[in-house]
Amino acid sequence: MILLLRLAWLGSSLATAVAFPAAQHADAAAAKMEWTESLLYSFNDTQSHPDGTRPIGVLAADSQGNLYGATNTGSSYNTQTSCDCGAVFKVTPQGVETVLHFFNGSAGNDGSFPASGVIVDKQGNVYGTTPTGGNTACNNGCGVVYKIAADGTETVLHVFAGGSDGSNPMAPPITDSKGNLYGTTSSGGNTSCLSSGGCGTVYKIAANGTESVLYAFPSGGSDGLYPQSSLIMKSGALYGTTAQGGTLNPSFGTIFSLTKGGAETVVWNFCNATGCEGAYPTPQQGVVMDKSGNLYGAVGGGIGYGIVYKLSGNVETVLYTFCSQTNCTDGWYPNTPALVRKYLYGTTQYGGSTDNGTIFEINRGGAYSVLYSFAGGSNDGCYPSASPLHLRSGFFGALGSCSTGDEGAIYRVGK
Numbered sequence: 001m002i003l004l005l006r007l008a009w010l011g012s013s014l015a016t017a018v019a020f021p022a023a024q025h026a027d028a029a030a031a032k033m034e035w036t037e038s039l040l041y042s043f044n045d046t047q048s049h050p051d052g053t054r055p056i057g058v059l060a061a062d063s064q065g066n067l068y069g070a071t072n073t074g075s076s077y078n079t080q081t082s083c084d085c086g087a088v089f090k091v092t093p094q095g096v097e098t099v100l101h102f103f104n105g106s107a108g109n110d111g112s113f114p115a116s117g118v119i120v121d122k123q124g125n126v127y128g129t130t131p132t133g134g135n136t137a138c139n140n141g142c143g144v145v146y147k148i149a150a151d152g153t154e155t156v157l158h159v160f161a162g163g164s165d166g167s168n169p170m171a172p173p174i175t176d177s178k179g180n181l182y183g184t185t186s187s188g189g190n191t192s193c194l195s196s197g198g199c200g201t202v203y204k205i206a207a208n209g210t211e212s213v214l215y216a217f218p219s220g221g222s223d224g225l226y227p228q229s230s231l232i233m234k235s236g237a238l239y240g241t242t243a244q245g246g247t248l249n250p251s252f253g254t255i256f257s258l259t260k261g262g263a264e265t266v267v268w269n270f271c272n273a274t275g276c277e278g279a280y281p282t283p284q285q286g287v288v289m290d291k292s293g294n295l296y297g298a299v300g301g302g303i304g305y306g307i308v309y310k311l312s313g314n315v316e317t318v319l320y321t322f323c324s325q326t327n328c329t330d331g332w333y334p335n336t337p338a339l340v341r342k343y344l345y346g347t348t349q350y351g352g353s354t355d356n357g358t359i360f361e362i363n364r365g366g367a368y369s370v371l372y373s374f375a376g377g378s379n380d381g382c383y384p385s386a387s388p389l390h391l392r393s394g395f396f397g398a399l400g401s402c403s404t405g406d407e408g409a410i411y412r413v414g415k
Contacts, residue, residue: 034415035359035371035372035413035414035415036372036413036414036415037372037374037380037381037411037412037413038411038412039379039380039381039399039409039410039411039412040067040091040095040396040409040410040411040412041091041095041097041409041410042378042407042408042409042410043055043071043074043097043407043408043409044407045073045074045075045407047077050074050075050076050077050099050102051074051087051089051097051099052070052071052073052074052086052087052089052099052102053071053072053073053074053407053408054071054072054073054074054400054401054407054408055069055070055071055072055089055398055399055408055409055410056069056070056071056072056114056115056116056117056385056386056398057069057070057114057115057116057117057118057171057172057284057385057386057398058116058117058172058284058285058386058387058389058397059117059118059386059389059396059397059398059410060117060118060119060120060126060389061120061389061391061396062120062124063122064093065092065093065391065393066090066091066092066093067090067091067092067389067396067410068088068089068090068091068100068118068120068126069088069089069091069117069118069398069410070086070087070088070089070114070116070117070118070128071086071087071088071089071114071408072086072113072114072115073085073086073113074086074087074099074102075102076099076102083103083104083105083112085102085103085104085105085110085111085112085113085133086102086103086112086113086114086130087099087100087101087102087103088100088101088114088118088126088128088148091410093393100126100148100152100154101146101148101152101154103130103133104133105132105133105141106133106134106135106136106141109133109134109135109144109156109159110133110134110144110146110154110156111129111130111132111133111134111141111143111144111146111156112130112132112133112140112141113130113131113132113133114128114129114130114131115129115130115131115170115171115284116128116129116170116171116172116230116283116284117172117284117386117398118172119172119173119174119175121175123150124149124150125147125148125149125150126147126148127145127146127147127148127157127172127173127175127181128145128146128172128173129143129144129145129146129169129170129171129172129173129183130143130144130146130169131143131168131169131170131186132168134156134159134160135159135160135161135162137161137162137163138160138162138167138168138197142159142160142161142162142165142167142168142188143160143167143168143169143185144156144157144158144159144160145157145158145169145173145181145183145205157181157205157209157211158203158205158209158211160185160188162188162197162198163188163191163198164188164189164190164191164198164213164216165188165201165211165213166185166187166188166189166198166200166201166203166213166216167185167186167187167188167197167198168185168186168187168188169183169184169185169186170184170185170186170228170229170283170284171183171184171228171229171230171283171284171285171286172230173205173230173231174230174231174232174233176233178207179207180204180205180206180207181204181205182202182203182204182205182214182231182233182238183202183203183205183230183231184200184201184202184203184227184228184229184230184231184240185200185201185203185227186200186226186227186228186243187199187200187226188200188201188216189201189213189216189217190216190217190218190219192219193217193218193219193220193221193225198216199216199217199218199219199221199224199225199226199245200216200217200224200225200226200227200242201213201214201215201216201217201227202214202215202227202231202238202240202258202264204260214238214258214260214262215258215262215264217242217245221244221245221246221251222245222246222247222266223242223245223254223256223264223266224241224242224244224245224246224253224254224256224266225242225243225244225245226242226243226244226245227240227241227242227243227256228241228242228243228283228284229241229281229282229283229284229285229286229287229336230284230285230286231286232286232287232288232289234289234293236259236260237257237258237259237260238257238258238259238260239255239256239257239258239267239286239287239289239295240255240256240258240286240287241253241254241255241256241281241286241287241297242254242256242281243280243281243283244280246266246269246270246271247266247269248269248270248271248276250271250272251269251270251271252270252271252272252278252279252280252299252301252302253269253270253279253280253281253299254266254267254268254269254270254281255267255268255281255286255287255295255297255311267295267311268295268311268314268316270299270302272301272302272303276316277302277303277307277309277316277318277321278299278301278302278303278306278307278309278318279299279300279301279302280299280300280301280302281297281298281299281300281336282297282298282299282300282306282333282334282335282336284335284336284385284386285297285335285336285386285387286336287311287336288336288337288338288339288344289339290339292312294310294311294312295310295311295312296308296309296310296311296319296336296337296339296344297309297311297336298334298335298336298337298346300333300334303318303321304321304322304323304332305322305323305328305332305333305351306321306322306323306332306333306334306348307319307320307321307322307334308320308334308337308344308346308362310364317366318366319344319362319364319366319368320362320366320368322334322348322351323351328350328351328352328355329351329352329353329370329373330348330351330352330358330360330368330370331347331348331350331351331352331357331358331360331370332348332349332350332351333348333349333350333351334346334347334348334349334360335347335348335349335384335385335386335387336387337360337362337387338387338388338389338390340390342363342364343361343362343363343364344361344362344363344364345359345360345361345371345387345388345390345395346359346360346362346387346388347359347360347384347385347386347387347388347397348360348384349383349384349385349400350383352370352373352374353373353375354373354374354375354376356373356374356375356376356380356381356382356383356402357373357374357382357383357384357399357400358370358371358372358373358374359371359372359384359388359395359397359413371413372413374399376402376403377402377403378402378403378406381399381400381402381409381411382399382400382401382402383399383400383401383402384397384398384399384400384411385398385400386398388413393412393414394412394413394414395412395413395414396410396411396412396413397410397411398410398411399411
């Protein structure tokens, strides 16, 4: 079972990129500076120019400023396969795109249809997941974890088998200093859970390639159901979110922590009511943590049209409620923001001046501003699906499909 909670697919067009100065934070002077956008690369998948279609999820960058990501669809037009199964790509700071790998579905246990972005290690290896493909024990395949070396060689690190092993990962893994990978599957694990084929798992893939399930969410859902987010690791513990479940009734998802030994704790229950506002944590990205141990994240439902929250111990503070304006020019359906020093930077998939999505900034006191509203069309793009990646030269991310023939774009926004 794969849960895709209001996941927006993507698209746009190409414009020449100009390097931006280092991103500055909002203050009285910076607020007067105009944020501008350019499209670093536009996808145009054709038989003569196969490059993938519809980029999805958060981007990653290496030390040279090259960007890496995945497309949900796209084909190499190989006559041996008809699978339009997606790709992993690299885009240079100058806007030159290279496809590192086209997925082939179940052929050779390869994955298909990535639903999220990727991570990159210091050696330039790219890691990610696909929710389908691989083992055909699941409908359309149970999903895989993959590694792509700098030369484009793909290695399938693990093929999920369904059942107790877990299935359908929806977010990229994270890695520790020893080369171990950690991630979540949105189903599988405890197969008695709600008779749904399992309520999801947290898994580990050791540096030697051995996979183990650290935690399988149990039947009943009190610990959470269907984790779809990536994890963070702080002081040896893992933190993430579940799309549903919790101890409250009705239950609208959780934040959980997990020791490396597999001991799980529910950190927070969302309940769509005063005191625990919000419902359904946004997929792909879970939470971020500051140096004081406070957690930040976003939910797409509940009070208003989504919120950004802060969790300090067992006290939740709603930093911002979206669509507080009647025409939603502030945006709606936020993605979990990135934490950059004292500010949160995120995107909304919809809303803004033309309802094509926004990039926003929130300080830790909850002061909110729209940095940029996407205008749609082939020259500007629409529907960002993840928080922006912050580099010295600006903010970068993937955009969605605005119209027929629009296959997605990589944007750059700065001052």
